Amino acid sequence: MTQQDGTAIGIEVTGDGAYSISVGRDLLGGVAETLGERVNKVLIVHTSTVGRLAEELRTELQRDFAQVLLAEVPDAESAKRVEVAAFCWKLLGQADFTRSDAIIGLGGGAVTDLAGFVAATWLRGVRLLQIPTTVLGMVDAAVGGKTGINTAEGKNLVGAFYAPHAVICDTGLLETLARNEILAGFAEVAKYGFIAEPEILETIERDVDRATDPTTPEFLRLIELSIAVKARVVSEDFREGGLREILNYGHTLGHAIEHAERYQWRHGVAVSIGMVYAAELGRMAGQLPDAVVDRHRSVLGALGLPLSYPAGRWPGLLATMQRDKKARAGMLRFIVLDDIAKPRVLAGVDESVLQFAYQEIAA
Ligand SMILES: NC(=O)c1ccc[n+]([C@@H]2O[C@H](COP(=O)([O-])OP(=O)(O)OC[C@H]3O[C@@H](n4cnc5c(N)ncnc54)[C@H](O)[C@@H]3O)[C@@H](O)[C@H]2O)c1
Ligand SMILES: O=C(O)C(=O)C[C@@H](O)[C@H](O)[C@H](O)COP(=O)(O)O
Numbered sequence: 125m126t127q128q129d130g131t132a133i134g135i136e137v138t139g140d141g142a143y144s145i146s147v148g149r150d151l152l153g154g155v156a157e158t159l160g161e162r163v164n165k166v167l168i169v170h171t172s173t174v175g176r177l178a179e180e181l182r183t184e185l186q187r188d189f190a191q192v193l194l195a196e197v198p199d200a201e202s203a204k205r206v207e208v209a210a211f212c213w214k215l216l217g218q219a220d221f222t223r224s225d226a227i228i229g230l231g232g233g234a235v236t237d238l239a240g241f242v243a244a245t246w247l248r249g250v251r252l253l254q255i256p257t258t259v260l261g262m263v264d265a266a267v268g269g270k271t272g273i274n275t276a277e278g279k280n281l282v283g284a285f286y287a288p289h290a291v292i293c294d295t296g297l298l299e300t301l302a303r304n305e306i307l308a309g310f311a312e313v314a315k316y317g318f319i320a321e322p323e324i325l326e327t328i329e330r331d332v333d334r335a336t337d338p339t340t341p342e343f344l345r346l347i348e349l350s351i352a353v354k355a356r357v358v359s360e361d362f363r364e365g366g367l368r369e370i371l372n373y374g375h376t377l378g379h380a381i382e383h384a385e386r387y388q389w390r391h392g393v394a395v396s397i398g399m400v401y402a403a404e405l406g407r408m409a410g411q412l413p414d415a416v417v418d419r420h421r422s423v424l425g426a427l428g429l430p431l432s433y434p435a436g437r438w439p440g441l442l443a444t445m446q447r448d449k450k451a452r453a454g455m456l457r458f459i460v461l462d463d464i465a466k467p468r469v470l471a472g473v474d475e476s477v478l479q480f481a482y483q484e485i486a487a
């Protein structure tokens with residue numbers, strides 16, 4: 125991490141398609157420069173919840189670029205549909221967007237996943253600038269180059285690995301974000317604590333209110349620590365050949381819960397339950413100590429996140445998990461911990477053990 129000009133921290137993702145993630149406040153004045161001179165036209169993909177911000181950004185960018193268009197898309201998970209991607213492709217086609225033009229994803233993780241997918245697929249790839257406006261987008265969705273949409277069969281089943289040109293995380297944009305959205309984002313922050321960075325867990329345990337208040341130094345530190353873990357992993361394994369799978373901690377069951385809830389639940393909320401399940405599995409099928417399992421419940425509980433799910437839902441969840449991207453030849457794979465910051469893949473576990481672990485989180 126390098127301090128840039130006193131206001132922004134720069135975190136680098138290295139390897140093919142290297143890019144920089146800036147974290148700080150009042151950073152949107154630098155968007156035009158970040159996009160670069162070769163860009164001619166810009167499409168800003170956003171939802172109505174950040175509509176005013178999108179308008180302001182458009183006005184600002186019109187000084188530097190020939191054409192700046194807005195694509196307002198449906199809110200939250202409804203944005204991650206092929207029909208919405210097609211709507212964006214249509215706008216790009218009608219405005220004659222070429223490979224020297226650019227797309228901005230401005231919004232939560234759902235918007236940045238969609239905008240990233242549209243950028244990856246339009247003309248097989250145009251410049252992408254991600255400007256996340258949620259905690260979850262800043263620490264996770266917008267910063268790692270995984271893009272995608274859902275299908276009727278499951279979550280993120282269509283997508284591409286596509287590196288952004290840059291990511292700008294302006295924490296001032298979080299001022300309008302609802303408290304429950306901040307806490308949902310903290311599920312992914314806690315995930316980094318469990319898989320890699322104990323300081324994150326200690327900071328939440330010390331004072332959860334300060335940790336989750338976007339105006340405190342503790343909050344900023346947690347955002348930076350989280351992005352740093354993600355950047356380290358993505359730099360080493362952009363296309364998820366191995367190491368990157370650890371970022372899916374809690375997601376095998378989490379994605380199945382999102383599917384079961386018809387995507388009406390927030391991603392982080394589902395992942396919270398998924399992490400408690402993964403911890404129980406790590407205890408039963410691995411060697412995770414009881415105290416660490418308890419710590420999952422205390423940290424996630426302190427964040428006000430759910431820890432259990434109805435007992436009768438197991439058969440449906442199991443069927444959905446078989447379609448998880450980590451599954452190989454019908455064999456389910458989970459990320460479990462041997463201890464804090466010691467993640468590994470667990471594969472080929474007997475279904476009875478999977479169900480037994482589920483009983484521990486069943487409401
Ligand atoms: N690509 C990845 O690596 C990755 C990682 C994690 C999550 N994700 C995806 O991210 C999505 C979840 O992202 P999310 O939690 O940001 O949810 P989201 O995008 O649905 O946003 C949550 C809500 O906050 C609103 N909002 C956004 N910014 C706001 C602001 N500044 N002020 C007021 N309201 C605002 C949105 O309109 C929405 O209603 C899921 O689809 C998940 O699969 C992707
Ligand atoms: O960046 C990654 O890699 C992750 O797994 C991050 C997750 O938090 C994220 O939800 C991701 O979209 C899940 O990936 P998927 O490949 O299982 O859809």
Ligand SMILES: [Zn+2]
Binds near residue numbers: 375391
């Ligand atoms: Zn996630």
